[in-house]
Amino acid sequence: MSRDSIRADLAVIGAGAAGLVTSAGAAMLGRKVVLFEAGEMGGDCLNYGCVPSKALLTAAHKAHEVRQAARWGVQAELKAIDFAQVRKTISAAIAAIEPNDSQARFEGLGVKVVRERARFTGPRTVASDSVSVTARRIVIASGTRARIPAIEGLDALPVLTNESIWSLESLPQSLIILGAGPIGVELGQAFARLGSQVTIIEPGEPLARFEPEHAALVLETLKADGVTLITGEAPMRASGGPGAVEITLADGRSVTGTHILAAAGREPVLDGLGLDAAGVQTDAGGLIVDDRLRTTNKRVLAAGDIAGKGGLTHLAGWHGSVIIRNLYFGLPTRQSSQPIPQAVYCDPPLANAGLTQGQAREIHGAKVQVTRWPFADNDRAIAEGDTRGGVILVSGKGAKLLGAHAAGARADDLIHLASAVMARGGTVRDLTNMVAAYPTRAEIFKRAGGKYYESAVFGPFARTLAGVLNAFH
Numbered sequence: 269m270s271r272d273s274i275r276a277d278l279a280v281i282g283a284g285a286a287g288l289v290t291s292a293g294a295a296m297l298g299r300k301v302v303l304f305e306a307g308e309m310g311g312d313c314l315n316y317g318c319v320p321s322k323a324l325l326t327a328a329h330k331a332h333e334v335r336q337a338a339r340w341g342v343q344a345e346l347k348a349i350d351f352a353q354v355r356k357t358i359s360a361a362i363a364a365i366e367p368n369d370s371q372a373r374f375e376g377l378g379v380k381v382v383r384e385r386a387r388f389t390g391p392r393t394v395a396s397d398s399v400s401v402t403a404r405r406i407v408i409a410s411g412t413r414a415r416i417p418a419i420e421g422l423d424a425l426p427v428l429t430n431e432s433i434w435s436l437e438s439l440p441q442s443l444i445i446l447g448a449g450p451i452g453v454e455l456g457q458a459f460a461r462l463g464s465q466v467t468i469i470e471p472g473e474p475l476a477r478f479e480p481e482h483a484a485l486v487l488e489t490l491k492a493d494g495v496t497l498i499t500g501e502a503p504m505r506a507s508g509g510p511g512a513v514e515i516t517l518a519d520g521r522s523v524t525g526t527h528i529l530a531a532a533g534r535e536p537v538l539d540g541l542g543l544d545a546a547g548v549q550t551d552a553g554g555l556i557v558d559d560r561l562r563t564t565n566k567r568v569l570a571a572g573d574i575a576g577k578g579g580l581t582h583l584a585g586w587h588g589s590v591i592i593r594n595l596y597f598g599l600p601t602r603q604s605s606q607p608i609p610q611a612v613y614c615d616p617p618l619a620n621a622g623l624t625q626g627q628a629r630e631i632h633g634a635k636v637q638v639t640r641w642p643f644a645d646n647d648r649a650i651a652e653g654d655t656r657g658g659v660i661l662v663s664g665k666g667a668k669l670l671g672a673h674a675a676g677a678r679a680d681d682l683i684h685l686a687s688a689v690m691a692r693g694g695t696v697r698d699l700t701n702m703v704a705a706y707p708t709r710a711e712i713f714k715r716a717g718g719k720y721y722e723s724a725v726f727g728p729f730a731r732t733l734a735g736v737l738n739a740f741h
């Protein structure tokens with residue numbers, strides 16, 4: 269096959285968040301960039317992940333609000349869920365964001381976009397059907413896909429994934445979800461609130477990346493939403509067919525449903541990439557990548573989910589920035605140098621940034637202090653009638669803020685207060701120094717910070733000092 273030969277500064281494989289940020293950054297610095305995309309521009313986040321799931325959750329939370337409205341004296345009745353209209357709002361959200369990630373926009377930035385599957389043909393060469401690109405640097409940003417767990421009989425069933433679930437034309441009557449990570453919990457709550465009978469099966473710890481006391485709040489809410497949550501039991505066997513599936517658990521119990529969704533983790537998309545031709549090595553976890561995102565071929569870098577450092581869109585974007593800083597600004601930057609916030613957009617939302625209590629103790633030992641403040645003592649939360657959750661601050665020597673954890677309404681946005689402090693290496697004092705508007709949920713960080721300093725500010729020394737000063741006034 270004859271292909272056009274191109275020389276470029278940068279070749280990028282995959283136009284998801286990681287590949288797009290990297291390509292845009294390099295092109296805006298005047299570098300010649302070729303971007304390969306075998307599927308949809310925007311990758312998982314736009315088409316099959318963050319955007320559709322948040323739009324679906326919005327419909328679900330609206331339904332929930334209508335059901336709950338009488339508590340606030342608002343008499344409303346939920347007549348029906350128009351799933352076709354729900355799907356339209358999902359498509360509209362994707363369509364509204366799509367121009368940011370589009371081929372036209374990237375071509376406008378000067379990127380050559382090749383809508384074909386790419387593979388390595390040498391240490392510095394990547395080829396697709398129509399072009400062969402020799403580049404000074406190559407970025408693999410090929411993402412991950414849903415892992416279908418190895419359960420006897422499952423491969424014979426129509427298993428939904430985060431890609432196919434958006435094509436459902438009607439609400440699943442009864443949905444079995446394998447896995448209670450962020451995907452299982454967000455989609456489980458969404459479908460339950462829209463009217464599906466949902467069962468989530470989780471062999472390990474649900475929402476394991478979040479503080480257990482915060483995760484527990486979500487699990488309670490899921491139960492109130494009518495979700496059946498089975499934990500600590502592994503699915504052993506799957507049987508049935510389209511419209512009637514059955515999962516048998518290790519203890520012999522069985523669960524039946526009309527649909528089944530795999531939300532049991534991800535696997536790297538490395539197939540057909542020809543990594544051997546480039547000397548790029550993998551291990552059981554995927555690509556071998558250092559803290560500056562270099563693979564075992566130092567001219568080939570990895571960004572986003574495929575780098576194996578976590579699966580978040582903003583982390584993928586950060587990887588793009590790290591690569592641009594290292595390659596084109598000569599600013600040595602490690603991908604681990606920033607706290608990465610994460611959130612689960614269920615009700616109540618969960619969020620965290622920085623270290624957990626356990627991680628902080630492992631690194632900083634006895635210097636670690638943990639300070640809590642509940643929304644039950646936040647006037648806005650009380651006025652809103654939703655006092656679930658609170659915040660946990662994890663701090664180290666000199667009150668340096670090491671981690672922050674939040675659960676409760678708007679925790680997903682509030683976490684950025686703490687995240688901003690941590691990004692500049694700040695302390696708990698930075699949270700107490702701000703004057704917070706009253707009544708806001710954001711005050712909770714100031715109150716938690718205030719609690720940290722309580723003994724110092726109002727302790728015996730401060731009392732004595734106040735007494736002495738009083739004597740002279």
Ligand SMILES: Cc1cc2nc3c(=O)[nH]c(=O)nc-3n(C[C@H](O)[C@H](O)[C@H](O)COP(=O)(O)OP(=O)(O)OC[C@H]3O[C@@H](n4cnc5c(N)ncnc54)[C@H](O)[C@@H]3O)c2cc1C
Binds near residue numbers: 281571573
């Ligand atoms: C249901 C769901 C909800 C999510 N919600 C959130 C959320 O709320 N917030 C959040 O931060 N993250 C969320 N995520 C995670 C987020 O979607 C991913 O972290 C993000 O999409 C990773 O971006 P990426 O660029 O690494 O990979 P991807 O988005 O997967 O993009 C990789 C691209 O590479 C292309 N590709 C692969 N191989 C080749 C090849 N050989 N040649 C050419 N092209 C190739 C693929 O077609 C794909 O378009 C969610 C994920 C899912 C599944």
Ligand SMILES: NC(=O)c1ccc[n+]([C@@H]2O[C@H](COP(=O)([O-])OP(=O)(O)OC[C@H]3O[C@@H](n4cnc5c(N)ncnc54)[C@H](O)[C@@H]3O)[C@@H](O)[C@H]2O)c1
Binds near residue numbers: 417418448450472533
């Ligand atoms: N709000 C967000 O930021 C958001 C939302 C969705 C997804 N994501 C990202 O997408 C990625 C994937 O999410 P996820 O929830 O699929 O993965 P995950 O790895 O976080 O959770 C998967 C869960 O499946 C369980 N599991 C493993 N094997 C199983 C089996 N055989 N049967 C049933 N359960 C099994 C695991 O114990 C785990 O709890 C993550 O990186 C996540 O960060 C982020």
